[in-house]
Each structure stands twice: as structure tokens, then as C-alpha cells.
Amino acid sequence: MDLPQITPRRTRLAIISTxxxxxxxxxxxRALEKQLSPHMDVTVFDLDQFLLRSPHRRVRQQADRHIQEIARALPAFDFVNIQLEYGTLGLTAERILRRLGWLLDAAPAVSITFHTMLEVNTGLRWGDAGAALMRLRPHRAAAALVGGLRDDLLARRAYALLRRTERRKTLRLIAHNRRDARLLREVLGFGDVSHHPLSFVSASESETVRAVARRHDFPQLRHLPADAKLIGTFGFLSPYKGFETAVRALRLLPPDHHLLVFGGVHPQAIKRYATIDPYLDQILREGRVGRSVLDVLREEGAGGLRLEADAARVMETHPGDLGPRIHFMGVLDDAGFARAMAICDTVVMPYLEVGQTSSGAIALALNMGCRVVASRTRAFLQLARYFPDEIEFFDIGNYAELAQRVMAEPARDRRGVEMPFNTRTNAEMYVRLHAAPAAARAVR
Incomplete structure (x- = not known):
């Protein structure tokens, strides 16, 4: 008698993320859901940032109920993946840990993808505090000290929570670089740790985008000559992005080079009644955009200039005004960022070192086959271990080196090249990590 064929049931995976x-x-x-959907049944639970990051007591209670509702749905899944950025769960360590604990308790089996890696024993940030005091910023110095203690406490309690979870159920951890994987495995003692760089689009998908992307898709660029060299920076405006370094480098580049700023002020950074975001103002000042000679002299000192005799000249537009060569392109969606990268001659990542473990922008740029010039941060150096010789580096803040890198010929044409770590290998890792507990549960 022929036995009936048993079709394996697809894994039911819940992803908890913004x-x-x-x-x-x-x-x-969003990219991960697309990569995994052909292989398993994926349901994404969206973390409501309006609720979870609100300081108001009544809204905080609604935020707790929001997490509890998600937790009640989790037992119906084979595996739960949490895309962990601590701040997406709340504003304080207490709220973050309480809500994370509810999710861990409810999940039948769980994996954690770390978007921020908190290290223990960091203690007081004396270096950051001292630098702030040297700039006569005592409030920033105090914030650095308090922030170091807060992050250390959050790290200790979060890892303790994960260790308790590991003793009771399947727990698998995913890092975005080898260093963080070693920290989790060798320093913190977790047993099941994997790593893979962020991956957004395949080589074939990037070529499809490149085939249709045109400069004329962006109204701000339609007046530029066809031979203009476009340098792109990407992401929300924040001091750690180092965009002012790109502006300084632009001064040293020929007039046919233009800087495109794809991004804007983060919604969480918008302040009531603020006339301009401080970092955006810094970028505009650095580029002397719309400023006269007198404006700059007031800030940098008039020296021996005789204002009465040179009154007409000092009211003129400053000769270093980069306004015509800096283009603020606004905040784009996923597809818009990919098209924007496709039209750039060079993608520049001038970030500062802030302990960041990964960057979606640089990962997407590599996926898109762009020429990438990046500052020598620890995160970017770790990323380069997956992609040897694919990132051109310059020292943090060295705008002269950045300008020289941009002017030099690129090492090679990266368009259409499938990298060794890509969307396929990323999906394979997630399928492998989430399949075994599901199969065991199906047998029971």
C-alpha cells in the first residue's frame, strides 16, 4: 500500500519591528519580509512609535497594552524574530525591559536581530564628557556621563533577560558583523549566534532600478548639465552622520561636482517653535549658503577690514557660497533611495565614530553596485571584512582626503556584481535559523 505523501508545513514566522x-x-x-515570504509564512507586527515613545502617562499605558496585544498573538507562531533597536520599545530602560520581557515570555521560540549592540562595563564616558567640557558645554558633559551609566545598566539587564530566556526555550541571536557576533558568543556567553550584513536588494534588482533611474526623475537636478558629477549622502540629518565633512570636501572639488543630500530632519528631532534644526543650520553655515561676506566676517572675525570703505563689498554674496552646488533632496521611501543611489557617481558616508554597529544606507549602496567612499569607522571597517576592497576609506573628518578620493578613478565598476553576502545568503540564514524548532513542533 502506498503511503500518502506528507507536505511539510511552512514555518509560521512573526517579525516584531518598526x-x-x-x-x-x-x-x-520590509526587505526581509520580501526575502523570506517565498520560504515561510511571515507576519510583521508593527511597533507603534507614537505610542511606544510617548512621555505621557496615559499614552504609556496604551503602549503597554499594544505590546501585550502583540504578545497574546505570538503563541500561534512557530518562531518569533525581534528586530531589536532598544529605543523602538520605549524611552526609558524600565519600559524597554518590561515590554521586551513580555515578548520573550510569549514567544514559543525566539530570535533577536541586534541593530544596536550595547557593551557592558562601559561605565562613565569620561572621554566624551571631557571633550564637551573643553568646548564649554557642561550640559552635554553631564549627559555623556549619565548616558554611559544608563546604557551600561540597560545592557546588563537586557542580557540577563536574554540569558533567562535561553535557559527556558530556543534563543538564537543575529548580529550584523563578526565583531558583535564574537562579543555575544565569547564575552557574553550566548550559545547560538549568527552574523550577516544587512542586505536589501539583489544584483538583478539593482540593475532593474539602474535601467530606469534618471536624473530627470528629481526636479531639483533638471537644470544641471549632463556632465555634472553627483556626490550623494543619505539618511536623516544627525551630527554623527558627518555631512559637514562632505560640504568641506566640496570646496576642494571642481565646480562641476555637486553634493546631493538625500534625507531630512528626523521626525523625532522636530522641536516645537524651532526656526531651524541646529544640525541643518550647521550644514548651511558650513556651506555659506545664502550668506554675505559680512555674515561670515561677523562669525569668523573682521580682521583688518575697514567696514566703512568696503561696505558695498561685504554685503555681497560670499564667494565661497556653495548654495548652487548643494541640493537638499528630501526624505524618500525605499524605492526612492535606491533610484537616488543609482544616479550618483559616488556615494559618500562621512559618519563619525559613535559605536554604531551597522548602517542601512551603506549596505543599500553596496547592494546597488555604487562606488562607496566611507569614513574609517569601526562599523564600516567590520562591513569591509565581508566585502574586501569594495569600500574606499578616508579618515574621519579628513575632508581633504575625501576630496582626493572622490577625484581619483574608482577601483572598478561594481554595477551588476553579485556580492558574496547578499539577499539570497541572508534569506538562507534566516530560513536555517527558524526552521528547526518549527519542524520539531509540527512533529509533536
Missing amino acids: FDELCGIAGYT
Whole structure:
């Protein structure tokens, strides 16, 4: 008698993440859902940032109920993946840990994808505090000290929570670089740790985008000559992005080079009644955009200039005004960022070192086959271990070196090249990590 054929049931995977947001984690989750859907049944639970990041007591209670509702749905899944950026769960360590604990308790089996890696024993940030005091910023110095203690406490309690979970159920951890994987495995002692760089689009998908992307898709660029060299920076405006370094480098580049700023002020950074975001103002001042000679002299000192005799000249537009060569392109969705990268001659990542472990922007640029010039941060150096010789580096803040890198010939044409770590290998890792517990549960 022939035995009936048994079709294996597809794994039911729940992903907990921001999703309906213009942020890197949400963008990665949208890409991950697309990569995994052919292989398993994926349901994304969107973390409501309006509720979870509100300081108001009544809204905080609604935020707790929001997490509890997600937790009640989790037992119906084989595996739960949490795309962990601590701040997406709340504003304080207490709220973050309480809500994370509810999710861990409810999940039948769980994996954690770390978007921020908190290290223990960091203690007081004396270096950051001292630098702030040297700039006569005592409030920033105090914030650095308090922030170091807060992050250390959050790290200790979060890892303790994960260790308790590991003793009771399947727990698998995913890092975005080898260093963080070693920290989790060798320093913190977790047993099941994997790593893979962020991956958004395949080589074939990037070529499809490149085939249709045109400069004329962006109204701000339609007046530029066809031979203009476009340098792109990407992401929400924040001091750690180092965009002012790109502006300084632009001064040293020929007039046919233009800087495109794809991004804007983060919604969480918008302040009531603020006339301009401080970092955006810094970028405009650095580029002397719309400023006269007198404006700059007031800031940098008039020296021996005789204002009465040179009154007409000092009211003129400053000769270093880069306004015509700096283009603010606004905040784009996932597809818009990919098209924007496709039209750039060079993608520049001038970030500062802030302990960041990964960057969606640089990962997407590599996926898109772009020429990438990046500052020598630890995160970018770790990423380069997956992609040897694919990133051109310059020292953090060295705008002269950045300008020289941009002017030099690129090492090679990266368009259409499938990298060794890509969307396929990323999906394979997630399928492998989430299949075994599901199969065991199906047998029971």
C-alpha cells in the first residue's frame, strides 16, 4: 500500500519591528519580509512609535497594552524574530525591559536581530564628557556621563533577560558583523549566534532600478548639465552622520561636482517653535549658503577690514557660497533611495565614530553596485571584512582626503556584481535559523 505523501508545513514566522516608518530598521524589515515570504509564512507586527515613545502617562499605558496585544498573538507562531533597536520599545530602560520581557515570555521560540549592540562595563564616558567640557558645554558633559551609566545598566539587564530566556526555550541571536557576533558568543556567553550584513536588494534588482533611474526623475537636478558629477549622502540629518565633512570636501572639488543630500530632519528631532534644526543650520553655515561676506566676517572675525570703505563689498554674496552646488533632496521611501543611489557617481558616508554597529544606507549602496567612499569607522571597517576592497576609506573628518578620493578613478565598476553576502545568503540564514524548532513542533 502506498503511503500518502506528507507536505511539510511552512514555518509560521512573526517579525516584531518598526515597519510603517521611514527609518533604516523599518526599511530592512520590509526587505526581509520580501526575502523570506517565498520560504515561510511571515507576519510583521508593527511597533507603534507614537505610542511606544510617548512621555505621557496615559499614552504609556496604551503602549503597554499594544505590546501585550502583540504578545497574546505570538503563541500561534512557530518562531518569533525581534528586530531589536532598544529605543523602538520605549524611552526609558524600565519600559524597554518590561515590554521586551513580555515578548520573550510569549514567544514559543525566539530570535533577536541586534541593530544596536550595547557593551557592558562601559561605565562613565569620561572621554566624551571631557571633550564637551573643553568646548564649554557642561550640559552635554553631564549627559555623556549619565548616558554611559544608563546604557551600561540597560545592557546588563537586557542580557540577563536574554540569558533567562535561553535557559527556558530556543534563543538564537543575529548580529550584523563578526565583531558583535564574537562579543555575544565569547564575552557574553550566548550559545547560538549568527552574523550577516544587512542586505536589501539583489544584483538583478539593482540593475532593474539602474535601467530606469534618471536624473530627470528629481526636479531639483533638471537644470544641471549632463556632465555634472553627483556626490550623494543619505539618511536623516544627525551630527554623527558627518555631512559637514562632505560640504568641506566640496570646496576642494571642481565646480562641476555637486553634493546631493538625500534625507531630512528626523521626525523625532522636530522641536516645537524651532526656526531651524541646529544640525541643518550647521550644514548651511558650513556651506555659506545664502550668506554675505559680512555674515561670515561677523562669525569668523573682521580682521583688518575697514567696514566703512568696503561696505558695498561685504554685503555681497560670499564667494565661497556653495548654495548652487548643494541640493537638499528630501526624505524618500525605499524605492526612492535606491533610484537616488543609482544616479550618483559616488556615494559618500562621512559618519563619525559613535559605536554604531551597522548602517542601512551603506549596505543599500553596496547592494546597488555604487562606488562607496566611507569614513574609517569601526562599523564600516567590520562591513569591509565581508566585502574586501569594495569600500574606499578616508579618515574621519579628513575632508581633504575625501576630496582626493572622490577625484581619483574608482577601483572598478561594481554595477551588476553579485556580492558574496547578499539577499539570497541572508534569506538562507534566516530560513536555517527558524526552521528547526518549527519542524520539531509540527512533529509533536
